[in-house]
Amino acid sequence: MIxxxxxxxxxxVTLVTKDGQEATTADTLFAGKKVVLFAVPGAFTPTCSAHHLPGFVVLADEIKAKGVDxxxxxxxxxxxxxxxxxxQQNAExxxxxxxxxxxxxxxxxxxxETGDFGGMRSQRYAMIIDNGVVKQLNVEAPKQFEVSKAEAVLAAL
Structure with missing residues (x-):
């Protein structure tokens, strides 16, 4: 594990843009930037849609005020x-x-591996990346939602 x-x-990776999508590499995308990256097991899933993504939408301005690009x-x-x-989540x-x-x-x-839920998925996590280097990594225990939520990331900044 990283x-x-x-x-x-x-x-x-594929970057979703206003005009469609753009193929890029993660190292290029995060180079020269301070980034908060969070991963969810699946779009439109209950915790991801009700809490994880919305938390970052609500706190985006506060997180960016901490120097996050x-x-x-x-x-x-x-x-x-x-x-x-x-x-759907107004995640502009x-x-x-x-x-x-x-x-x-x-x-x-x-x-x-999630079996019938969707096969291979990502664990739930959040990380702070500075110029392509991992500075903070918060991986959730199975079926938990504490250390990767927006409030925890904001406190770590």
Whole structure:
């Protein structure tokens, strides 16, 4: 599993943009920026839709006031799903990232098998990245939602 002080891997991800989608690599996307990245097991799922993403939407201005250049949400979903979910959640302040095949999630060592829920998904986590280097990593215990919520990240900043 990725550790504090490790660099974000050069793995392909899909950035959801206003005009569609853009293929990029995670290391390029996060280079030269202070980023809060949080991952959810799935878009449109109960905790993710009712609490995780909305918490970052509500606290986006406060988080960015701490010197954060980008707040990003990633999930093992395709770009079309991430776009629809972001629109449904009014997440204009959040950069939505699709990890369709789970390559980024696997490269971090943060994948989990969920069986019939959706197969391989990401564990729930939040990290603070500074110029491509992991400075804070909060991985949730199974079926928990405490250390990766927006309030915990804001307190860590």
């Amino acid at each position: 550790q504090l002080g490790n660099s974000i891997p050069a793995v392909s 980008m707040i990003a949400c990633i999930s093992v979903n395709d770009a079309f799903v991430m776009r629809a979910w972001g629109e 302040a959040i950069t939505m990232i699709a990890d369709g095949a789970g390559a980024f999630t696997k490269a971090l060592g943060l994948e989990m």
